[in-house]
Amino acid sequence: MIETRRLSKSYGAVEALREVTFTAAPGRVTGFLGLNGSGKTTTLRTLLGLSRPTSGEALINGRRYRELRRPLREVGAVLEQGVAHPGLTGRGHLRTQAPLAGASDARVKQVLEYVGLAGAARTRTGEYSLGMRQRLAVATALLGEPPVLILDEPANGLDPAGVAWLRGLLRSHAAAGGTVLLSSHLLGEVELLVDDVVIIAGGEVRLAAPLAELAGEPRLRVRGGDPRVLWEAFGHAGAGLEVAEDGATLLVAGMTPSRPATSRWPSRCRSTS
Amino acid sequence: MIAVLRSELSRTLMIRASWVSIAATIALGLTFGVFSADFWTLFAGIGAFGLAVLTTGQHYQHRTAMLLMLGEPRRWRLLIGQGVAAAVVATVTTALSGLTVSDEAAQWRLTVAMTPIIAVLGVAVATVVRRPTWALAGTAGWLLIAEGLLGKLRAPLPFTAYLNAATGDSRQLLILGAWTAVALAGAATMIRRDLVSH
Numbered sequence: 001m002i003e004t005r006r007l008s009k010s011y012g013a014v015e016a017l018r019e020v021t022f023t024a025a026p027g028r029v030t031g032f033l034g035l036n037g038s039g040k041t042t043t044l045r046t047l048l049g050l051s052r053p054t055s056g057e058a059l060i061n062g063r064r065y066r067e068l069r070r071p072l073r074e075v076g077a078v079l080e081q082g083v084a085h086p087g088l089t090g091r092g093h094l095r096t097q098a099p100l101a102g103a104s105d106a107r108v109k110q111v112l113e114y115v116g117l118a119g120a121a122r123t124r125t126g127e128y129s130l131g132m133r134q135r136l137a138v139a140t141a142l143l144g145e146p147p148v149l150i151l152d153e154p155a156n157g158l159d160p161a162g163v164a165w166l167r168g169l170l171r172s173h174a175a176a177g178g179t180v181l182l183s184s185h186l187l188g189e190v191e192l193l194v195d196d197v198v199i200i201a202g203g204e205v206r207l208a209a210p211l212a213e214l215a216g217e218p219r220l221r222v223r224g225g226d227p228r229v230l231w232e233a234f235g236h237a238g239a240g241l242e243v244a245e246d247g248a249t250l251l252v253a254g255m256t257p258s259r260p261a262t263s264r265w266p267s268r269c270r271s272t273s
Numbered sequence: 274m275i276a277v278l279r280s281e282l283s284r285t286l287m288i289r290a291s292w293v294s295i296a297a298t299i300a301l302g303l304t305f306g307v308f309s310a311d312f313w314t315l316f317a318g319i320g321a322f323g324l325a326v327l328t329t330g331q332h333y334q335h336r337t338a339m340l341l342m343l344g345e346p347r348r349w350r351l352l353i354g355q356g357v358a359a360a361v362v363a364t365v366t367t368a369l370s371g372l373t374v375s376d377e378a379a380q381w382r383l384t385v386a387m388t389p390i391i392a393v394l395g396v397a398v399a400t401v402v403r404r405p406t407w408a409l410a411g412t413a414g415w416l417l418i419a420e421g422l423l424g425k426l427r428a429p430l431p432f433t434a435y436l437n438a439a440t441g442d443s444r445q446l447l448i449l450g451a452w453t454a455v456a457l458a459g460a461a462t463m464i465r466r467d468l469v470s471h
Contacts, residue, residue, distance in 0.1 A: 083340060098280075
């Protein structure tokens with residue numbers, strides 16, 4: 001369970017976060033969405049004790065990160081697309097992290113296999129591709145078997161296969177009762193993954209709701225020479241129709257490029273782009 | 274804290290550049306020790322300081338400081354863990370590198386006792402400066418100008434005190450200790466800074 005209460009952070013005169021309040025519940029994947037510079041990373045780093053808030057609280061399981069007795073056994077973090085000393089092998093990196101996470105050598109081996117890096121375990125991390133570094137970062141986060149996972153733009157640099165792999169991993173983690181909070185600036189990327197959405201802009205939370213409430217049916221705005229003709233034509237094709245605020249644009253729903261036309265268009269119609 | 278110590282020590286042994294540096298320090302120290310005990314003492318001090326600065330500074334350079342801070346969010350414990358690790362490495366390295374200084378047993382003992390303190394000073398400096406290149410260059414400048422040219426190796430400054438203490442004047446240990454304590458206090462304050470992302 002992750003919770004922020006009126007979390008604020010200022011860097012001198014710049015207010016990076018203003019009274020950010022939201023919750024990420026266990027058993028669900030929460031997507032923390034916002035443009036670059038909106039405050040996502042600042043919020044996550046405050047949750048993880050890497051930055052101090054100016055006011056307010058960032059709590060994990062009811063306590064601040066610095067108060068957690070064995071933090072790596074409660075929270076796993078994937079930040080900055082994986083950091084590792086380039087001279088260490090993947091296995092070596094995890095073995096130096098293991099004492100901090102209270103993990104055994106057997107756990108290191110297990111986690112390497114789980115993320116698909118068993119074959120690259122003896123390669124130096126300096127030679128890893130971005131996808132491999134990301135997998136290593138996930139492995140590092142999972143070492144302590146933490147119920148809570150916090151990820152900052154984890155899909156950056158992953159190819160579609162990598163994104164699918166990560167999606168599967170995070171969904172099973174949530175299904176097993178864990179809490180997952182990930183940040184992203186692309187809704188499309190996380191649509192298939194998240195249950196709840198928190199939208200942040202300009203350092204403030206603008207919306208916190210389940211994804212289902214957010215997603216409506218997509219609609220197309222259409223403008224043409226004669227709206228009534230268009231209305232007829234679309235109506236014959238079986239689309240759902242509404243008039244937009246300006247009184248001249250149509251909002252058309254329920255059509256896809258592959259849907260066959262069920263009527264012939266009147267010759268007076270011109271297509272507009 | 275113990276976890277930090279174990280993590281740091283295993284890193285030191287696993288990173289090739291790291292144990293190569295230690296091996297080179299030992300080899301060079303053994304060579305110098307054959308010719309002059311004093312020169313060995315000087316070299317051991319610089320070596321211990323340099324290794325500590327590199328080990329600590331690399332965490333900030335490669336961003337792995339983030340992993341340490343996630344593992345041990347109470348920063349003063351992190352600093353102590355790093356200090357102890359650097360002290361252990363310095364003690365072992367100096368002890369081994371001084372094996373050729375056979376006839377100056379007292380100096381060997383003193384030097385081996387002093388280098389951990391210099392190593393802790395190195396950890397403190399690297400924690401404040403966070404960039405090994407700057408820390409080393411700054412120290413070299415300090416040594417040349419402040420301690421060498423201005424202090425003429427007789428002023429109550431840290432490296433001067435180290436040299437004098439290791440070569441017999443054990444009261445100078447207090448001066449070295451005082452400088453290290455001040456540096457540690459500074460490091461303890463600075464380590465609490467926010468760790469910023471790229």
